[in-house]
Amino acid sequence: MRVLANRANWATKVAVALVLAAAPALALGQSASAAPAPGLDPGATADAWAAGRAAYGAGATEHQAIVAYWTPERMRAAQPAEESPAYRQAVKRYVDSGQAAPQSVDRGARLTVPPAAGALGVPNNGPVPAALNPNFASNHPTARTSGKVFFTLNGGNFVCSATVINSEGQDTVWTAGHCTHSGGAAGALATNWAFVPAFDDDLANQRPFGTWTAARLIPAPAWQASGNFNEDMAVAIMNTLNGRHIVTQLGGQGLDVNRGLNVAINAFGYPQEAPFDGGNLMRCSGASQPEFPGATQTIRIPCDMTRGSSGGGWLLNWDGNFGYLYGVNSRIDRIVSPTIMISPFFDNTALNLYNQTRNL
Numbered sequence: 110m111r112v113l114a115n116r117a118n119w120a121t122k123v124a125v126a127l128v129l130a131a132a133p134a135l136a137l138g139q140s141a142s143a144a145p146a147p148g149l150d151p152g153a154t155a156d157a158w159a160a161g162r163a164a165y166g167a168g169a170t171e172h173q174a175i176v177a178y179w180t181p182e183r184m185r186a187a188q189p190a191e192e193s194p195a196y197r198q199a200v201k202r203y204v205d206s207g208q209a210a211p212q213s214v215d216r217g218a219r220l221t222v223p224p225a226a227g228a229l230g231v232p233n234n235g236p237v238p239a240a241l242n243p244n245f246a247s248n249h250p251t252a253r254t255s256g257k258v259f260f261t262l263n264g265g266n267f268v269c270s271a272t273v274i275n276s277e278g279q280d281t282v283w284t285a286g287h288c289t290h291s292g293g294a295a296g297a298l299a300t301n302w303a304f305v306p307a308f309d310d311d312l313a314n315q316r317p318f319g320t321w322t323a324a325r326l327i328p329a330p331a332w333q334a335s336g337n338f339n340e341d342m343a344v345a346i347m348n349t350l351n352g353r354h355i356v357t358q359l360g361g362q363g364l365d366v367n368r369g370l371n372v373a374i375n376a377f378g379y380p381q382e383a384p385f386d387g388g389n390l391m392r393c394s395g396a397s398q399p400e401f402p403g404a405t406q407t408i409r410i411p412c413d414m415t416r417g418s419s420g421g422g423w424l425l426n427w428d429g430n431f432g433y434l435y436g437v438n439s440r441i442d443r444i445v446s447p448t449i450m451i452s453p454f455f456d457n458t459a460l461n462l463y464n465q466t467r468n469l
Contacts, residue, residue: 227360292336310388378421
């Protein structure tokens with residue numbers, strides 16, 4: 110379903126500052142086609158295929174099946190990913206295993222990927238309001254590179270949040286690992302995986318830039334292997350939509366790693382539980398610090414976003430339009446009236462995940 114694009118102009122469009130880590134980066138413009146594509150094909154369920162054939166006929170594609178499956182009614186009924194039994198089991202395993210204690214940070218290498226404005230450019234919207242709900246127009250760069258995720262896991266329908274990130278392949282969306290896979294060797298892969306940029310239930314058209322489906326889901330290794338929240342991050346490689354790559358059309362946020370544990374962060378997501386309703390992109394701002402005193406692989410910020418915001422992007426050096434992804438919403442301190450949002454620290458795990466997926 111994916112269409113390969115000419116990426117020869119990548120080096121002239123962006124400059125990537127990269128220090129090699131233990132896993133070497135692919136050279137700019139290098140094709141990954143010689144090796145099997147990493148990750149897993151999320152596919153469509155039987156219910157989705159039935160919906161697609163009912164809407165588009167016997168020749169419906171997998172993309173059409175997933176789009177048809179996500180009716181407004183199913184989208185409204187989908188629950189936060191944190192409601193899934195798999196997520197709760199992953200939290201219990203994480204605490205019981207002792208992984209939720211201070212651990213050494215895997216860091217040292219640096220990677221800075223600049224954002225890309227995409228075909229829609231950067232509109233002049235004036236100052237960005239410093240409010241919990243920024244009330245961005247759908248064409249705002251932060252709004253259109255953020256979005257709501259809908260997926261099926263172990264028979265239930267769930268929601269998360271995600272962010273479009275610039276890369277050579279022009280097809281990458283980053284989210285939390287638990288928004289793609291239930292975690293652990295016996296865990297299940299999400300299906301019917303759809304991303305709706307700039308989702309807004311206040312609009313007549315809640316999907317102003319359409320519904321994009323995933324060709325591959327690539328959770329960080331320790332999340333897929335054991336549900337380790339220290340690596341609760343994942344990349345979705347998106348199919349093209351109407352022949353266009355998602356970054357080429359909408360732009361993409363940048364990415365940074367190993368910048369430090371104490372930085373200024375703007376976090377975005379679609380919290381679904383009271384006092385929020387999951388219909389609008391929300392924003393928290395704050396200074397990050399280690400989740401625990403001393404060295405740690407998770408960092409936190411003050412934030413009252415509720416469940417449903419999982420996977421939303423933490424942007425470093427956000428200028429009101431673009432910034433650098435430096436974390437994803439992973440956990441909150443409590444279900445009712447949360448005050449803290451927690452992310453895996455973007456160390457060499459994020460670096461290696463980017464290098465693995467940058468050309469796909």
